[in-house]
Amino acid sequence: LAKTTQPISMDSYEGQEVNITCSHNNIATNDYITWYQQFPSQGPRFIIQGYKTKVTNEVASLFIPADRKSSTLSLPRVSLSDTAVYYCLVALGDTTSGTYKYIFGTGTRLKVLA
């Protein structure tokens, strides 16, 4: 069974850059890798999505190597409000049935310290 793994937790100080890596095998070749942020008692909130190489938006960057077996979320200059759990989400395709399963990573609990 395919697994999508992340570090369980990370601590960082305000103003630092944080990099969180997700390892995923058997990812579907044509589908995206997406990262979400989740606060307690809320649903996951979209951060960034990419297919290959590097994607950047106003809040984060996403690095995806050529083999797409991992991805790294980069949060520049984190603040206290970035304390949350971060998840990667990948689509695992079954070429026989043409269907997909959407697999969340194990989640990384980021704590930002003052």
Added chain:
Amino acid sequence: KAGVTQTPRYLIKTRGQQVTLSCSPISGHRSVSWYQQTPGQGLQFLFEYFSETQRNKGNFPGRFSGRQFSNSRSEMNVSTLELGDSALYLCASSLGVAGKNIQYFGAGTRLSVL
């Protein structure tokens, strides 16, 4: 634009009962996916509906079922509830099939089975 709305927010049921959860997607979104979140298993994919058809399915027993209406609203049903079904159930909507589109999540329905 209104976000994804899930009702009810909280539910308490007893073993053996059944339950129906509701999800209203973002206007214009045609895909609705359902996930179960528990402390032990994390976020797990249940199923995805697109244009009233179940397109993708996770590894949950047949007690978990769903449907989607012509206005894209979706319901999820769990029959013969077990204690282990206690969880946060999250619904996400996307413009198209989830593997190629951003999923936007609701706040979830917290189900407690006693």
